[in-house]
Amino acid sequence: MPLTLSKICTGIMPSATLRLNAIVAELRAQGQDIISLAAGEPDFDTPANIVSAANKAMAEGGTHYTAVSGLPQLRQAICDCLFEEKGLVYQKANIIVGTGAKQVLYEALRAIVNQGDEVILPAPCWLSYAEMVGMVGGKAVLVAADDMNNYVPKMHDIAKKVTPRTKVILINSPNNPTGAVWNMEALRGIAEIAQDKDIWIISDEIYEKMVYGGARHISIASLSPDAKERTIVVSGLSKAYAMTGWRLGYAAGPASVIKEMDAYQSHATGNANSIAQFAGVEALKGPQDSVHAMVRAFERRRALMLDCIKKVPGVTYRAPQGAFYVLLNVSACIGKRYLNTLISDDTVFSELLLQHARVSVVPGAPFFAPSHVRLSYAVSEEKIVEGIRRMAQFVQEIID
Ligand SMILES: Cc1ncc(COP(=O)(O)O)c(C=O)c1O
CATH class of the missing domain: 3.90.1150.10 (Aspartate Aminotransferase, domain 1)
Known part of the structure; x- marks a missing residue:
């Protein structure tokens, strides 16, 4: 052969x-x-206090395997931030830390999408989404948003693309590459479609801290208990803390999904770098200046x-x-x-x-x-x- x-x-x-x-x-x-x-x-x-925390972790033996889903103190720090910044209440079992937002995004799709399932991608969007959807056997369904609508798609355009195979809507606000920040109305529209048609939402919030001129980042998971139960919030430390090379991202969502992501990660890569995780605790808990x-x-x-x-x-x-x-x-x-x-x-x-x-x-x-x-x-x-x-x-x- x-x-x-x-x-x-x-x-x-x-x-x-x-x-x-x-x-x-x-x-x-x-x-x-x-x-x-x-x-x-x-x-x-990367800010000096975060680098010092990494040095300390290396000097003090923080160099071993951790739990696959991340150090408990890091997952707790993530829960605290999600509560303080977005009003979202999660427990450690709702959090998984991975090697960048990229890895947890892939794992969220892996955990949800079966062969032939459709994933709606409002576009323009980050170039990795469509490839990731293909890599898990799904079909990317693009919904174009034009600049006249500030690059936020019209909800009836999204609703029109929903079929019995639609499994996920993947949104990204603030957005790469448009810089658009979705307002409450747009997020409500997505949450309503998702509830009505029983669809998962993956919300990539990696640029959450970078908003300007009075714009406000809102997590779709904070809209209602239903929205929270069907959303996997993805974020990470790469952009906000200038830690792209450290490879630290996380997802927050229903424990049932996080458990599957954990199982997948346990065989694919294991825990995110332990030293980066100790540094991540300092990033989230230390001074934010x-x-x-x-x-x-x-x-x-x-x-x-x-x-x-x-x-x-x-x-x-x-x-x-x-x-x-x-x-x-x-x-x-x-x-x-x-x-x-x-x-x-x-x-x-x-x-x-x-x-x-x-x-x-x-x-x-x-x-x-x-x-x-x-x-x-x-x-x-x-x-x-x-x-x-x-x-x-x-x-x-x-x-x-
Ligand atoms: C929209 C978006 N999501 C996720 C990522 C990946 O982030 P990370 O470096 O944490 O894997 C990027 C990186 O450019 C991005 O632009």
């Missing part, structure tokens, strides 16, 4: 940004100064980036209320030429921008936002100003 590979794995779409990353590396190796507005993580270092300082810095940079973008001709955008991204509509450039190259889509736009203006951005298509690019303001103010200046010049040459 020939050596064949798994259909699920060979069907996974490799990251669309890999090619662009390779070009960035090549140009940098040639000594070119590239400004990256592509970052998906805070540019701040560095988080506030970081969010204030993002708020300033967001204002600066939006100000600079006003000078880029032909592009449009919706002012984001959360996360650290701006989704820019570059459709005015699609179908035009730069030098001799046809800009057939946002990926070609991004490649040309990188090669000729030395600015790296992320194409929108993998986020189901064709003809858009995602800019990140998790970079210094100088880089924002210079990056957008270069971009404005590049776009001007295209549309002239």
